[in-house]
Amino acid sequence: xxxxxxxxxxxxxxxxxxxxxxxxxxxxxxxxxxxxxxxxxxxxxxxxxxxxxxxxxxxxxxxxxxxxxxxxxxxxxxxxxxxxxxxxxxxxxxxxxxxxxxxxxxxxxxxxxxxxxxxxxxxxxxxxxxxxxxxxxxxxxxxxxxxxxxxxxxxxxxxxxxxxxxxxxxxxxxxxxxxxxxxxxxxxxxxxxxxxxxxxxxxxxxxxxxxxxxxxxxxxxxxxxxxxxxxxxxxxxxxxxxxxxxxxxxxxxxxxxxxxxxxxxxxxxxxxxxxxxxxxxxxxxxxxxxxxxxxxxxxxxxxxxx
Numbered sequence: 001x002x003x004x005x006x007x008x009x010x011x012x013x014x015x016x017x018x019x020x021x022x023x024x025x026x027x028x029x030x031x032x033x034x035x036x037x038x039x040x041x042x043x044x045x046x047x048x049x050x051x052x053x054x055x056x057x058x059x060x061x062x063x064x065x066x067x068x069x070x071x072x073x074x075x076x077x078x079x080x081x082x083x084x085x086x087x088x089x090x091x092x093x094x095x096x097x098x099x100x101x102x103x104x105x106x107x108x109x110x111x112x113x114x115x116x117x118x119x120x121x122x123x124x125x126x127x128x129x130x131x132x133x134x135x136x137x138x139x140x141x142x143x144x145x146x147x148x149x150x151x152x153x154x155x156x157x158x159x160x161x162x163x164x165x166x167x168x169x170x171x172x173x174x175x176x177x178x179x180x181x182x183x184x185x186x187x188x189x190x191x192x193x194x195x196x197x198x199x200x201x202x203x204x205x206x207x208x209x210x211x212x213x214x215x216x217x218x219x220x221x222x223x224x225x226x227x228x229x230x231x232x233x234x235x236x237x238x239x240x241x242x243x244x245x246x247x248x249x250x251x252x253x254x255x256x257x258x259x260x261x262x263x264x265x266x267x268x269x270x271x272x273x274x275x276x277x278x279x280x281x282x283x284x285x286x287x288x289x290x291x292x293x294x295x296x297x298x299x300x301x302x303x304x305x306x
Contacts, residue, residue, distance in 0.1 A: 003037040006299060007056035009073065011042035014065025015140060023274040024062035030295040031060065043073065052080065058302040059084040060295075062274060069271035070096040070139060078304055085298050087270040088306030091243040095268045098138050098171050101242060105265060108241045110234060112265050113253070114174040124160045124172060132175035135160060137167045148175060176264045178255030181221060183235035184272070184283040185248045186294075187301065190232035190239075192283045194219045217279070219286050223254070231263050238268050245306045246298055247272060249280050 008031065010024020011017055024040060031038045039054050041047055043063055051059075059082050067073055069086075071093030077084040087095065094100050105112045118124045118135070127133075131152060137145040145163060149156045163170055180196040197216040221228065235250040249272035253264045272280040274295070284294045 003035060004058065005054070005056045006031050006036045006038050006058050006060055007051060007054050008038060008040045008060045008062055009043045009047075009051075009068075010040060010062040011044060012063045012065070012068050013044050014063070014067060016065035016068075019273060019275065020062055020064045020068065022276075023064065023278070026276065026291070027060055027062050027274050027295050030292045031299065034292055034296050036299070043068070048076065051082075056082060058082065058299060060299055060302070061085050061271065064271050064273065065140065066096075069269075074306070078306075081304055083302040083304050084306070085302045086246040086306075087242075087244045087248070091245065091306075092270050094242050095244065095248075095270045096139050098136065098267060101267060102171075104241060105238065108237070110238055110241065110265055111261050111263060113176050116172050118160065118164070118170040118172045119168075120164065121157060121161055124157065124170075127172055129172055129174050134173040134175050135163065136171050136173065137163065138169060138171055176253035176255055178253050178257070178262075181223075181231060181252040181254045182279050182283075183232055183250045183252065184280045185235050185239040185244070185250065186284070186297065187246070188236075190236040191280075191289075192219070192287050193221045193223075193228065193231060193235075194279050194283050194286075195221045196279075217282060219283065223256075227254070227256070227262060234263060234265060235268075238265055242268055244268065244270055246270075246301050247280055247294075 008024050008028045011021045028038050028040045041050055059077055061084050063073060069092050071089040074089045074092050078089060102112050102115055116127060132148060132150045135147050147159055181193050182196060183193045184191040195218040231252055238250055239248050249269045251266040255262055274281060281291050281294055
């Protein structure tokens, strides 16, 4: 029987290149062990020519960040009619665009922190959001460019000015105290949740990807049964509302001292990490799904018209 040809797209040119290379290597190894004919391809330079030349049966998308999870690579693969993993063009673009996804969450009655758009320093200075607050780029992943301001300081304005030189606009968000909960969704099911307790000020890029950061992962999550069910249901609702496919990971803040609104969704990640420090494989493993089984499910789910 002829082996199915898989090209693993990884690397690329986003701020998350190194993480993507790690994800890609881990997934390529798993696919090889599963018996597929695997080619790894760094998505830079003339990779499109190489991809066409490879003539893969399917693409495993292990890219993170811009181009990899914003609908761009998905559009290319749809054009080339090569089945691929994870979410399609529109859902990828929406999930990557924090402003658009937040508007959709609000319309769908999915609780998300109060926010506003910052296009210039005046917008920030006139904000009624108050402190503490979070400022972040609209379309970066892995907490790139995210800052928490705990109090009024001149340095906050300097940070905003610096970010605005790099990004067209920023999202200013009310900081929600409480616990950091992440939920994995696999197809039509919310798989489970994990709690993140970073030793740093928050779950930033360093905490996510540096083994020296010693971020504590807690599974199972200690939470009353009704709240646990609600956070899983909300993750699945967000996945479906944005039209996502395959595997996603949703980020939540859980403030159990708030009687009215305990659960706040921050964002949905359509290309969750697949490294040895990544959360979706850890959640899957806890529920009896090995890394190789997870990768096999993801590649078997690949299609076009996603």
